[in-house]
Amino acid sequence: MKAKYEELTKLEEERLANKDDPKWAREEPDRELDRYANIHPWAGNRIKLVVPEGYNDYINASPVTLTSTAEKQSALKKGLQDKYICMQGPKAQTVDHTWHMMWHSITVPDNAAPGVIIMLSALTGPNPANPSEIMEKCYKYYPMSEEDPPLHVNESMQLGEDFKATVRFVSRENNVDGTGIEVRKLAMSVEGEEDEKTIWHFFYPLWPDAGSLNRQNVNSVLTLMDLTRAKNVDEENPRVVHCSAGVGRTGTFVALEFLMGELQGGAWEGWDEGEEKGTDAIFETVNQLRMQRKTMVQALEQYVFLYEVCRKVWEEKYMLPCIGGEHTHDNPPEEAIPES
Structure with missing residues (x-):
């Protein structure tokens, strides 16, 4: 792996070095609007x-659509929601941009x-460069409770x-x-x-900067997918x-949801980790993601996690014994180096 x-x-790295193809052009960093100087979308x-x-029409967000990596696709997978917008955690300077995008991102005719x-x-967490220091990971860009006043967008x-x-805020x-999982109903006018x-x-809140994802956490992530x-x-x-940053945990979530749809739909019925069977669906899925947003599934630990969860669910689906017993997964490190 x-x-x-x-x-x-x-x-x-080859895409980044290919300066002749505008498809792989890098968007110039915007130090005011980008949370991390090394994480920005393909132009x-x-x-x-x-x-x-x-x-300025810029927001650090990328449209992402995934297509099946399997030669044989089950009808059970039809209707899977495979369209996403992957973005960085909003900053104070990008709250307006985030809500502007939300209003215009809905594609059905009814507004x-x-x-x-x-x-x-989480909103805050340890600074990877200095773990004893707490830094902002995401600005509070939404009203969290009935005590919070309505948020006014684009006043400036x-x-x-x-x-x-x-x-x-409507309810929580x-x-x-x-x-x-916390679910909030908000109303935007x-x-x-x-x-x-x-x-x-x-x-x-259960995907921490450090620690592990145990079996209960994995099940809660799958529940989150169903609820959304x-x-x-x-x-x-x-x-x-x-x-x-909008690439590490975000990319892992998107990849895992898509791969679960493939697996549960029957596309991997003959998958055997011990044999070379041609296309590696997990590799191809992550590569698809990175072609649409750089650095998706940022850490090796996240990539290994995808294999481990897919293997576990596949074994349960086809009633095979779980190799090695209980699965535990080391959580990946923080996703990006903060701006200096």
Whole structure:
């Protein structure tokens, strides 16, 4: 697996070195809008905000769509939601940008159709360069409780004069089904628009900067996937996923959900880790992700985690004994080096 991961790294380095292909052009870092100086989207695959001419349309977010890696696909997998927007954890300077994107990212004709956000990062955590120091991982970009006043979007008109919005808290459910997941219902309204838009915000607090993901945590991640799909009314609507940098935990979540759909749909019925059977679906999935957003599934530990979980679920699906007993997974290190 280490050799495979190193191959993925080499492929990404080749893309970065290919200056003749605009597809792999790097978006210039924006020190105000980017959380980390080394994490930004491909210039040819980024979300562009719908703003008037002359305004900055940049947000550190990438559209992501995955396609099946299996030659044989089961009808059970039809309808899987495989469209995402992967973004960095918002900063104070990008709260307006985030909500502007949310309003315009819903693709169904009805503006009142709900949006879904999946937040995989705590607001603060240890600085990887100095673990005794606490640093911001994500700004509090949403009203967390009924005590919080409504959030007013684009008051400074930095995204144009024609877009002003309000996001208000509606309700919250803590520790859903004993998983630790927090679900918030938010309501977003825009001046000049008749209908409010419901935004379902899912906060998953069990993916720490350090520690392990035990079996219970894995099951709660799978529950999170089910819950967010259920709230997304149309499979053409992208769900928005973010952690801190928007590549490590975010990429691992997206890859795992897609691979679970492949596996549960029957596409891997003949998969055997001990035999060479051609295409490596996990490798191909991560490579697809990295072609759409750099550095997705950032750490080797995250890549190994995908194999371990897929193997465990595959063994359970086909009623094979679990090799080595209980699975535990070392959690990956923090995803990116903070700006100096």
